[in-house]
Amino acid sequence: MDRLNAEPVDPARVTAVLVGIEVYADGDWYGELRGPARDALRFAEWLRARDVPAENITLLLAPTPDFAAEADVRAAFLGVSVRPATADLVRKAFTGLDRNRQLLFTYWGGHGVIAPSTMRRHLVLSESTERDPQSVLFDDLRRYLACEDEEHLDLTRQIFIIDTCGWYLKRREREPVPRLFPQGELADKEVDQYVLFASRDGQGAINDSGLGTTEFAQQVLGHLHSGPRVLPPDVEELTRRVDGYFSAPVRATDVTQTPVSIHTRSYAGSERDLGSPFLRERRVLPVAPIHLRDALGRLHERSTHHIGRFALSRSGIGAHAGLHAINVGYTTVDMKAGVPKRAAYATVRHFYDAIPDGRLVVRGPAGSGKTVLAVHLATELLENRAKDEPVPVLLTLVNWRTPPPESRPDGSQAGYDRLVRHFEGWLAGQLLTQKLCDDAQTARELVEGRWLLPVLDGLDEVHAPREAEGDGSAGYLVAAIDRYLTAGSGRPAPVVVTVRGTGDDESRPGPSSACVVEMQRLSVPEIVGALTDGVPGYPTDEEWEALRADLRLGEGSTAVRRLDSPWKVVLAVKAVTGPRPQVPVPELVHALVRTGDGADEALHERLLAAFVPAACADAVVAEPRPPDAPTAVRWLAQLARHLGRHTSEDLTLSRLWVIAGERRVRTVQAVAHVVIVLFFCVACLLAAVGGPGQAAATAGQLIDGTADLSGATGRRLWAAAAFSVVVTVAAAATGMAHRTWVPVVKRRTRGLRERFEGPKRSRLPLSILSGLEIGGAIGLAFGLGTFLLFGPLAGLVVGGVIGVALGYGMEAKVGLDRTLSGNFFPAYYWMWDGLGLLAGAVTGSLVFRLVGYAPLSGAAFGAAVGFFAAFAVGLIGWLRYVIAMTMMKRRNLLPWKVAAFLDWGHRAGVLRVHGVSWQFRHAELQNWLAAQAEERPPRSRPASSGRLRGLRERVVPRVE
Known part of the structure; x- marks a missing residue:
């Protein structure tokens, strides 16, 4: 920068463009600033104090209304006229510069952004709106001021003080459209350009609306006023002063930004970044393989x-x-x-x-x-x-x-x-x-x-x-x-x-x-704003006056301590709003402002107890409606205690069965497995002795002792007995297993609403596939057993009725498919069912050949058994879930359709979704629920008559 400060410049040959934009056409998109116009005037005062003629200074302002008159008065005192900072006048100020002068001093204060597509700075113009963001592209301006001009070759020393943010635009935000400057050939002469940015890329320039300035402008002007009266100022010293102030550890508590200076000798020449060493550069990341x-x-x-x-x-x-x-x-x-x-x-x-x-x-x-x-x-x-x-x-x-x-x-x-x-x-x-x-x-x-x-x-x-x-x-x-x-x-x-x-x-x-x-704790204005937005009538209703008066005390307020976090504000708002408020407003106001030992704890306990009932009565929650409030609290408390016992935060459907008692559920499941398998095994034993469809006659012969069990019949009976022992032991073992089949837990989970909502065309094929699998496997098993006992016609009728009823009822109506137990992926299960079918067909044809049956019959029998066996293994988690939910429904510990209840809890704000699971949204609420005394709920029994049902509704009113 030695050439920039090589020799002083006559003040008469200095020209200045000072831009200060405080208000924008779209005030919601580009917020109002109180500072840039005021700082631009301060730079004008500094220039006039250095004897720069008033006519050499262009002052372009867009001040706040309360400052406009004062700006005119102060500028008139300097002999400078204030012009509006419109896009046309800004462009004209730079394109109309007198290039016979030697030094250009530019100050720009206002909003600024960086476009991610080009990584270049845009200085936002006052006409800018969200739909039509207009800007000056700073690099475009710099290049224009370094271009060759045959008539004006002397303006080769240029200083820019840019007091704007350097935020990166978000992808969804429209990039500013730059007002372009004419571009020519770069000048043969060296044009020294010095730029001091208020912030580095990605940072902001913090504006102090109360003082009407920025800390950056204060530091720059403070150095300029304290320096010699010569122009240009010593930019090396200015750099050290500003950079040292913002990066010095002794002033670390005041640091809000990192100024950056750039010095360019020609547009294509070298630049050096003198940004603060206090923040290290992030390393460049490699591209993913x-x-x-x-x-x-x-x-x-x-x-x-x-x-x-x-x-x-x-x-x-x-x-x-x-x-x-x-x-x-x-x-x-x-x-x-x-x-x-x-x-x-x-x-x-x-x-x-x-x-x-x-x-x-x-x-x-x-x-x-x-x-x-x-x-x-x-x-x-x-x-x-x-x-x-x-x-x-x-x-x-x-x-x-x-x-x-x-x-x-x-x-x-x-x-x-x-x-x-x-x-x-x-x-x-x-x-x-x-x-x-x-x-x-x-x-x-x-x-x-x-x-x-x-x-x-x-x-x-x-x-x-x-x-x-x-x-x-x-x-x-x-x-x-x-x-x-x-x-x-x-x-x-x-x-x-x-x-x-x-x-x-x-x-x-x-x-x-x-x-x-x-x-940080919420401030009083943030609390007041949240109550104003969340509680209808808070600013004007008389019943809130005591709280409003207490909050006007500021940090001395009693209520501010009790509402100093978002969660506390949510509890208070939730308790007094909705169709049936859980806490009367006078009671809440009194609890918020009263003093005394234990007042904080009593209020918090009261609001925690009101949260779930308020969620049950919340009118914004769509169907299905929640249960009555006491039942919802009891069910949520049961889930919270379950998480505490298993040191987990995740409510996963495929693991909720343990709440009913692990040993109890496994025992019931093992009994159910064995009963179903024994039915099929008895059919196989009778068919091995007397042939398919002869169950009654064969049973009579076995009872009378007249059945012939020698030769091929004896071999078939021993084979059927061995088959029966193996499958019965397998059924009991799988029922009593501590864990279900691993893929049952690890397949994709979809919520009930996702499963049964949406375009019918998209969900119908999945329902048909799942229904065919459920109905086909169960119907085939019962149909085959009935065929072995009573013949083909009975087997066809029984298998068809059971298959259609269970396939349609369990999938399309009841909705208790494997979605509830943690997965739904028909193609995956059809693959395993197909492999089971093939393995069973091969094994059946070989075994039937050994015992004297036709291999084709063995292949058909084995295929049916293999298909049902593969399906049954995948059904273990589902059946365990259904057994547990049925047991807990009868004991009123949890609802039968617990997934629908969890879905309600998510939409009501009590729970949140985390991957394939649900979690309590607020840890404090979870702990409070878990600490509630575990009561013995009344057993759930169906009412036998309308009279009994009406009596129960009168005794336990239901919240609709």
Whole structure:
């Protein structure tokens, strides 16, 4: 920059263009700023103090209405006229410059963005709207001012002070349309251009509306006023002053942005970036290998759907208009990751982009919005993800399991390597369990290549509290994450972790290399805004006056402490709104403002108890309607206790049968298996002695002792007896097995509403396939047994009636197909049914040949048995589910159609969907439900008459 400051310039040969835009045509899209127009005037005052003639200064302003008159007065005092900062006048100001002058000084304050398609800065014009975003492309302006002009060759020193944000546009936002400047050949002369941006790419320039300025403008003007009166100013010293101020650790608590300076000697010459060393550059990521690109695309799509279903509900924070807009603040609490304390960014995505390695820990008390913030960040990252960036994947840490002894660290590198492999295996397993990946090999490669960004929710919910590294399950997990971040493919490994904690905690949660942020309490204006949006009549109704008066006290308010988190606000709003409010407004207001020991706990207990009843009465919830409130609380409490007993957060349909009692359900299932098999075995034994269809006569002969059991008949009887023993033992063993067939649990899950809603053409083929399989297998089994006992006609009638009834009833009407037990994938089961059919046909033809039957008959018999056997193995999980739900329905522990109840809980905001499972949306509500005393519910019995049914409705009124 030595040539730029080589010699002073006569002030008469200095020209200046000062632009300050505070209001925009679309105020909703481009927010109003109080500062740019005021700062532009301050630069004009500095120039006039350096004897720059007033006629050499072009002042283009779009001030706020309250400042317009003052701007005119102050400008007139300087002898400068204020012109509107319209697109035409801005363009004319630069194209009409007198190039015989030597120095151009430009200041631009207002909104600015960076277009991801070109990575170039746009300075937003005052006429800009969401539909028609207009801008000046800064590089276009710079090039124009460096172009050859035969008549004007002296304007070769140029200074630009750009006080705008450098946010990246989101993909869904329309890119600004630049007002172009004419482009010619670059000048042969060296044109020195110095640019000082208020922020680096991806960051914001924080505007102080109260003071009507920015910290950046304050620092620049402060240096300019304190420097010598010569022009141009010493830009090297200006760079050091501004950069030093914003990056100095002693001022770290005040850092909000990172200014960047660029010096160009010619348009094609070298540039140097003097951005703050306080924030390191993120490394350039390699492109994904070809064989993983399709898998990454599928992971991106499935993760987007997974996170969307996780966050979606009709209640909770988004239950009422406006509550979803609570934007809980957060602040950094350490500087170990290179991010200053209390760094302020407009969005969490911009904040995350400033973290060098993408490692973030979000902490805060229960209900403070940690998970909401993490989900919002993951959603933003997915919406704007480039192909070479990892895919955010949301996982709950309560499913983490302590590594076995052989995988625990022993202080050696090999021990930590084993721990990392255990953690990577857990991540890969979660990708499979949540249906985010199709096969184990691909999941492993994605994890080992660091192609996913784990968003790990609930570090505090890991079973053991964190102590020293390696102590307890949480300690092993933290150690595993730390090592995972530094091991592997050499790619930077990002991670996001949420954990319950506050600034009073002495330990630093999460990985040691992560930036830690803490959720902030809701401020009084945020609480008032949430109540205004969520509660009709809050601003005006007299019954709310006591609360309004208390909140006007500000931080001295009693109610502000009781409503200082989104969860507390949701509880309060939910309790007093809806068709049947659970808490009267006067009672809530009194509880919020009263003082005394135990007042906080009593209020919170009251609101927690009102949440589920309020959800039951919520008019926004569509059919099916929920049960009455006491029953819903009892059922949810049963589910919460089930999770507590099994140290899990996931309500998975295929595992809910254990609530009815594992041994009891398995025993009932084993008995059912054996009874069905014995019916078929008796038919086989009688047919082996007397032939098919001769059951009555054969039974009589066996009773009388006149049956001939010698020769071929004896061999057939022994073969049938051996077959009967084998299948009976297999039936009993499968019924008593601790686990069902693995593929039953691991196939795709679809919710009831997804299963039976939507275009009929899309769901009808699936229903027909499933109905044919269910009805065909069961009907064939009973039909074959009946044929062996009573002949072909009876077998055909019985098999047809049972097959049609069960195939239609179980699939099309009742809906208790394998969707409820955790899977629905007809083609997969038809494949196994077909393999069973083929294996049975081959085995049957061989065995029948040995015992003297026709091989073709053996093939038909074996095919039927093999088809039903393969179907029955896949039916084990379904049957266990039906048995358990029936038992719990009779005991009134849970509804028979529990999936419909869980679906209601999701839409009511009590539950959320996590992959193939449901989870309680609020951990505090789950804990409260689990702590409720377990009462013995009345058994569910069908009313025998309308009179009894009416009596029961009078005794236990039902909430419709």
